[in-house]
Amino acid sequence: MADSGVPNPALLVANCIGCHTGQNTGINKVPYVFDTTSPQYKETGTEADSNTLAGGNFYWVSNIDDRRGHNIYGLVGPDQLLTVPPGGDGTFSGQLRCSGTMGCHGDRTVTEQISAVKGSHHYKDHTTWQLGATLATSYRMLNGIQGFGDRDYEYRPTDLQHNKYYGIDRTAESETSIGTISSLCSQCHKYFHNGAGSLTSSGTFGTGVWLRHPTDYDMSNAVSSDEYQLYNNSATYGNNIYSVISPLATADTSTTVNTKVFSQANDAVVMCLSCHRAHGSPYSGALRWNYKGWPADGYNGCAICHTAKN
Amino acid sequence: MSQDLLVKRSILIFLTCFAFLLSASSLLAGEYLDSAHGSSSIGVFRPIIGNSPPSGFNYSRGNCAHCHEQHASIEGSEPAPSTGGPSSYELFARNIDTAQKTGPFIEADNFCFYCHNSPTSAQAVLNNDYSQSFGCAPQGATTIMTTMNQRSYHNLYDIWLLAKDNFAWFTADSNPCDACHNPHLAKRNWANAKDPTFSVMSKPTDHFALWGTTETMDSSYNTKYEPPFCSSSLLTREPDASVDDAAGRASTPDYVAFCVTCHTTTDTIFSTSLNRNLSTIDWGNTGDKHGLRLMDGTVSTKEPYDPSSGGTDFVLSCLDCHEAHGSGSVMLMRRRANGSDLTGTIDTFETKDWGLICLKCHIDDDEAGIGNANYWEYVHHQVSDAPYYKDGPCTGCHTRGAGFPIDCQECHTHSGTPTKADTQGSGIGTYRIPF
Secondary structure, eight states: OOOOSSOOGGGOSSOHHHHTBSOOOSSOSSOOOBOSSOOOOTTTSOSTTOOOBTTBOSHHHHHTOGGGBOOBTTTSOOOSSOSSOTTOOSSOOSOBEEESTTEEEBOTTOOSHHHHTTTTTTTOOTTSOBOOSSSTTSGGGBTTOOEEOOTTTTSSOBTTBSOEEBOOOOSBTTOOOTTSHHHHHHTTSGGGTOSTTTSBSSSBTTSSOBSSOOOSEEGGGOOSSSTGGGTTOBTTTBSOBOOSSSOOBBSOOSSSOOOBTTSSTTOOEEOGGGTBOSSBOSSGGGBSSOTTTTTTSSOOGGGGTSTTOO | OOHHHHHHHHHHHHHHHHHHHHHHHHTSOOTTTTSTTTOTTTSOOOHHHHSOTTTSOOOOTTOGGGTBOTTSSBTTBOOSSOOSSOOGGGBSSOSBOTTOOSSSOOGGGBGGGGTSSSSOSSOOOOOOOHHHHTTOOOOOOOSHHHHHTSSEEOOHHHHHHHHHHHOTTOOTTSOGGGGTOOTTTOOOGGGGTTOGGGOOBOOGGGTTSOBSSSOBHHHHHGGGBOOOBOSTTSOSBTTTTBSSHHHHHHHSBOHHHHHTTTSOSSOOOEETTTTEEOOOOOOSTTSOTTTTOOOOSOOOBOTTSSGGGSOOSOBOOGGGTBOSSEESSGGGBOSEETTEEOSSOOOSSSSGGGHHHHTTTBOOHHHHTSSOTTOOHIIIIISTTOSSOTTOOOTTTSOTTTOSSOOGGGTOOTTOOOSSSOSTTOSSSOOOOOO
């Protein structure tokens, strides 16, 4: 990391990027979200020989094009395709940063990035459900967001070892569902998550039909066909094993990792991260798999939920 | 062999078989990938989605994005055709305009027309009519929308209305085409016309499965169904010049069971196009003679329905006479039947021109050698067990204005009540059921 010549706050030797750049090996305790060489993502970023984490990696947006991740200041220039976040209501503009008012992590009322995450690294208790009451008790330092993070940040995750994302089963498209992982995304991509006339033809979940892909909605309500009840159907392993390829959120706030969906109420909640990687991926739209290339090539991760569409 | 060894061997055989079944099922191709829309070689392709940059987004053919925009936009804006906002089922345009209750239709009236139309703002898909795809007719209308913009058509608004009220999966936002087709399952039947496993239909009562893959006219009616001739040589059968009758009936889906799902014996279906209720359809043995009702006299039929076929009392498929989508004639009548083209269109409901299709299977005066084509004295008055006297009285039926011949629909309609005093017990001579 080149020395900028400007001292970092809190006597830090580097900024966020400086500490979180590297190649994940499964041994590193600092999660690396940016690699200077091409990470091993494989098809879905979950394979046993992959080395990316739950958020993916900023390598591709930094080195290939703007479509493949969030354009973080310091890693890549402003997005050449988008001037505002898709689905946004216009309140957010400017280049995204890791944290602070222009970022995802930390206190979003604090402008400076490192100051915005103050107190969160050293007061983190990884053994408890992250209630989101403070920044330190927020999931992945995403202020106010609940969840239970995998200690390996989903390095080569399995159905038994993965993040536990928080989601709720909404009944109306106007609900903001504070605390869910998808509600964080909605702070910039609002109308993809909530807002009148944004999600359903009726405004109410359960009646009418979808106008956009739902999030914070439990698939057990989707009874128009049985395809969702066959989530992650596998001739070998049976149905409903938790998929780390297209994961689901849950309303359960225990520290027991959810290994099978439809095993308790509201544990099949669709979220933004069911399809997207928060940081970036090798694929357009920072998708978790090569959706654009399917069916000629690519991978049909959609079929994890849309089991009849394979 | 010891009992213990026998048990172990049995378990091993069971596990081997089970493992084989599991591996076989995991290798099955997906339903969507097998469909016409999901194929990576012939499937859906909206140019702005599938073209390479800069004119498109480079999505694979068959990808969901050609029809569905999960966020009502791609890369921050709505691709063409832009409708200014999100649409039901995340489609790129409005699914159905229910204000458009009758034709002619334009592309924006029905989402399917964005492709099943030409020219089009998405993907121009060519579809010939049933008469051509399955009945050996020459080139006719080339797209579904064009077909439905003819004289008669399966009224989309009426289908939508009926399906919405009768099938739980069908919503007010559903597309009426979906009442008969599941777009995620439907296959390219026309390109594989002799193979019913390439079905394009799903019964509205069983939307999530294809209909007709195993439910054929053969399996339902066996030799009571005689496939019509296809080629003009009268040497091949429908569908698509099948080599013989057995091949034809095995390749023809059971359209009867499919159509009567909606066109029941009892339900009233109002036709907005016709401004009247449709006839009910009874294809059972107490219904129409073209169904399972037994003959009650000579019907003077041509091959392959004449006695030389070795059978009597045949049952017809609805699509032996009707198109599925639309037709240049009234009531979706086909432009070719039983191996030859109709010599004209049937332009009105009250006409003797119905005979243009009747004569494809029934002997008219020309065929009988006593008169002109599409004249029917032979079957009504001359054949040995003719239903009416040869020498009158004439005016019981041929009243002033009724002329010669009488308009067919006066007596012959589905489940109809004849208006002429001509049938059972009328004193004029016939005790026949007229249809």
